[in-house]
Amino acid sequence: DTAVSQTPKYLVTQMGNDKSIKCEQNLGHDTMYWYKQDSKKFLKIMFSYNNKELIINETVPNRFSPKSPDKAHLNLHINSLELGDSAVYFCASSQVFLGAPYEQYFGPGTRLTVT
Amino acid sequence: SQQGEEDPQALSIQEGENATMNCSYKTSINNLQWYRQNSGRGLVHLILIRSNEREKHSGRLRVTLDTSKKSSSLLITASRAADTASYFCAVNSGNTPLVFGKGTRLSVIA
Numbered sequence: 001d002t003a004v005s006q007t008p009k010y011l012v013t014q015m016g017n018d019k020s021i022k023c024e025q026n027l028g029h030d031t032m033y034w035y036k037q038d039s040k041k042f043l044k045i046m047f048s049y050n051n052k053e054l055i056i057n058e059t060v061p062n063r064f065s066p067k068s069p070d071k072a073h074l075n076l077h078i079n080s081l082e083l084g085d086s087a088v089y090f091c092a093s094s095q096v097f098l099g100a101p102y103e104q105y106f107g108p109g110t111r112l113t114v115t
Numbered sequence: 116s117q118q119g120e121e122d123p124q125a126l127s128i129q130e131g132e133n134a135t136m137n138c139s140y141k142t143s144i145n146n147l148q149w150y151r152q153n154s155g156r157g158l159v160h161l162i163l164i165r166s167n168e169r170e171k172h173s174g175r176l177r178v179t180l181d182t183s184k185k186s187s188s189l190l191i192t193a194s195r196a197a198d199t200a201s202y203f204c205a206v207n208s209g210n211t212p213l214v215f216g217k218g219t220r221l222s223v224i225a
Contacts, residue, residue, distance in 0.1 A: 004157070033212070040217065041152075041201060041217060041218050042215075042217050043158070043203065043215040044215075045212045045213070045214075048212055056212055090157055090158070092157075092158075102207070103148060103160040103163055104158075104160060104213060105160070106150075106157030106158040106159070107157050108156060108157045109155075109156070109157050
């Protein structure tokens with residue numbers, strides 16, 4: 001059983017388009033995250049949701065909008081895509097948050113290429 | 116920044132040798148975690164060490180934590196070709212999210 005799944009795995013699109021990435025976890029975790037990994041492998045958190053509520057919103061352009069319809073899903077919508085948005089986007093989930101030790105489970109990633 | 120910094124950036128060893136990677140961070144932490152990322156895959160959690168722990172083992176992995184030096188090391192003993200991957204440390208300071216370093220790329224040559 002896949003713990004954290006993302007679709008699509010690859011996404012190639014043109015500048016200016018709008019696209020979405022979907023994420024689902026079947027671990028029963030309360031907290032989900034979106035990370036961006038650039039070409040140098042640096043992994044940076046973008047958003048965190050706890051029980052469908054936005055907890056963390058790092059310095060991310062407002063073209064990026066996360067949506068959590070329920071605590072098992074966290075989708076990422078990106079408007080007006082730019083070349084600099086090209087990266088691998090990872091979804092992750094964890095059991096606890098804020099002060100309690102937690103390990104994160106990552107999805108396989110979505111490689112976004114903007115041309 | 117709380118970001119962990121791994122050292123070295125890249126490491127190449129022969130199968131059967133031990134691999135040691137280091138991580139340094141800047142402020143106090145709740146715990147430090149190590150993750151592995153195989154090429155084209157997501158990160159996989161390896162081990163978590165709490166701030167009051169000094170050493171932890173999991174199979175061929177040994178992690179140490181020195182909070183006075185704000186550093187941690189990951190030792191992989193008797194490495195295998197399948198250990199080839201990038202290894203990341205991540206620090207948790209309680210009310211902040213995990214902050215990942217840039218990783219060490221390990222190549223194990225058969």
